Amino acid sequence: MNKKYLFLLCCFCFFLTGCWDEMNIEERGFVVGVAFDLAEEQSGDSPMITMTNQFVVPAGFGTPSEGGNSSEKPYSNLSVTGQSLFEMTREMATIQGNAPYYEHLQSIVVAEELAQEPHMFENVMDLLIRDPEMRRETRVVVSAKKAKDILEIEPTLEPLPAMHINTVNDNIDRAGGLIQPLRIGELNEYMLEEYNYLIPIVRAFEDRIIFNGAGIFDGKSNQLVDTISGLEIFGVNLITGKLKGGFINFKAKDEKMVYEIKQAKSNIKIEADQTDHITIDIEIDTEGNIAETFGGRSLLDENYMEVVNKHLREEIKHQVTDILKKGQEEIGMDFFGFSKIMREKHYKTWEKIKGDWEDGKNIFQNATINVTVENTIRTVGTTNRTKDLKRSE
Amino acid sequence: MGRSLYRKNDKKKAEENFSLEIGTNLAENLGNVRKMLENPNDLIIREFTIGNGNHRTAIVYIDGLVESVYIQDHIMEDLKQATELPDDKQELFDVIQHEVITLTDIERGQSLDDVSNAILSGKTVFYLDEVNQVLIMDTKGGENRSVEEPQSESLIRGPREGFVEDLSTNTVLIRQQIADPNLRFKNYKVGRRSKKDLLVVYMDGIANPDIVEEVKRRLETIDIDDAPESGYIEQWIEDSFLSPFPQVLSTERPDKAAEGMLQGKVVIMLDRTPFVLIAPATFGSSMHSPEDYYWRWSLATLIRMLRYLAAFISVFLPALYIALVSYHQGLIPSKLAFSIAASRHGVPFPPFIEALIMTVTMELLREAGLRLPTAIGQTIGIVGGLVIGEAAVSAGIVSPIMVIVVALNAIASFSLPSYDIAISFRILQFGLMCAAAIFGLYGIILGYIMINIHLVNLTSFGVPYSAPFAPNFLSDWKDLVLRAPITMKKKRPVFMQTNDEKLMNKGDIGNEKV
16 A cells, blocks of 8 residues: 555656746747848957848748738747857746747858858857757858848738748759758758858849859858859769759750759769879769750751751860869869868778868869769650741741 | 455445345235335335235336236136135245236345345245245346447448447347357446346356466455446456556447357446446457458458557657657658748747647547547537637647647547457557657657566466467467468467467368377
């Protein structure tokens, strides 16, 4: 009997503790987007940062039966300036009423000027990687101007600007000029391994978000070094094999054509027998179809198709070598992931030449890179030509 | 632990036993009967003479309990028409029993106790003057419901007949299902005062003798005044009265009872109730419906899986809602989280109270629907549910999502084939809701583990309740969550340890391994 009472007594202890983690869903301040800017007024030794949180205002969504409440915005942005991010989130709790809750954080926008400061970016990211409330899936973008402005754009389809960034980013397979969004988890890996990486750049243009190019980040100092354009991203994607789709404009015998890439593979082989000079062979294999032509010649002509293919190969090769040259000569940084392949495939050599890869002996800059391109044109569309050129002449 | 509570050694008899022997004086004998029953107005004592007025006789019965046509045609007529009767009283008595009366069920009684038992169960007693014995003739009659479709277990496809209150009709229904000489009926009397007939029915040669013996042993311990329904029996003989799970199945369907017996189970039938008990029960068998075997296997399998999903929903859904909404908002997909937050905007109660209000309301509606006549009950149920749900939402007391959760939960619980198991899930649901409100998902997992520990500990008449899940019998999985084609089900359930393992021989001619 005594044991029974003891057991009951133990059970009552649970009730004494209460529900310490309990917080009702409507009391949470859901943060969907965070933007980081350098504060306009700087004071003290360490730089001041302005953190903007985009809170969801659930009432703004309206219930479906009410047909959506348009009078209220579904989000509210709140900016706080300070030095420590943690301090700022706590400050926000006192202003907002609902404590910020980051488990539904969709995107992080970092201003370009902040990213250009050495070590600033990694310090900002520390909390976002460290905090257990943060997800590894959260995406990071760089804003060309003020990051806060990106969160203030009112998209027409998506109710929340922060989520709109992701929806645009998801269309990477339609346009080759978009880089795969960088997830916080990947960022963490790149930072630890000191690989260079690319982060997409967004711009606020009137009331639209435009993805334009990408920022090249130095893996050691984690700062934005240079930017590349959308067309150059296309080349990078072809090299890394991460191209999910896209199109390429080219001319075959003065006829403008558009080749739609459905699938692209790349095979990179690095010969690292000599430690002072390495050779990189890149094989690019694409598959796609002719999406549009501005001429009238029949595409069923095999000889002509071979000419078309040749021009296409040259165009692709041209784009790829352009960006490789820019990387090697102009920027002097390896953002193609070659260093990762070196580490994985030639670990011993890599350990020796690691310090001379981009600096010192400049092994990367002096490397010989050979590019070969293969195309498979699967179809030319539902018709071989839409107009008869001979007759119109 | 609970069984000891029942084993009260209270054998003191509460009634005065009429052990009076029957005398030779007819008037005195009839007087005794009158005195014992205090001469109620439905006690019919008809005195008459036979054999040209030489022999004084009487028949005694209770009006309404007997079929008066029997008395008229087979007793009165036969006795009047009998000629050349012997003069010796004892000889005459023998002749009447063996030659005159054409009723088939006829026996002799010696004491007043026999007489009272007989007439109270619808028999007719024949007295002959100067003979200290009586004839007890079965003239049972009375009002009986005809065989109808079972109300609590209606099926789309399957026999439309259900058990009725009358035990002999029920026996016939069982006999009609299984025409096997090994079908055994063992008779018991239950109730010190009601003296109801109780039958233990099983297939000799299939059912494990240990299980049959255990059922009989437990039935023999029953010592109550009356058992108005088989629920009394169930609660007397079940293994653990603390468990929320039904350890004996009850059914109104003869086909289900027959199927149970062919799986080696024992069927317990009580007079005056259409619900028969099937023992032992397992968790798996509570989730089965006879219809599963009547449909083709692909559909049956799909329905079975759906049913297990329904079981999960009926136990866990409100608890999951509470846990996710008050602790783990990060686990809800973003857009759903925002819309739940929007719908909960302005609701004054925490999710647990909200869920409690709605589930209790649901239970009340269910209960109210049962009490009212069928036609009104349904309308009240539906209209009440809609009105209360709709009104509660627009009044801002509960969120629309909560209404969906409760509705889904109720639908899932109704879709379970056995009402018994649905009730036990309802009980568990409240416990899990509390666990979720205190500990969140962690509490639900704790509750789930506790339920599982309980399930594997529970036995029903020696058969593990969780079989064939927990003592794992792979071959029985053919008829568990999935239902394999009938031709593949060649054995009776292994966990029942039946004497005769094989269920069929067809299609197995070439490779008889068993």
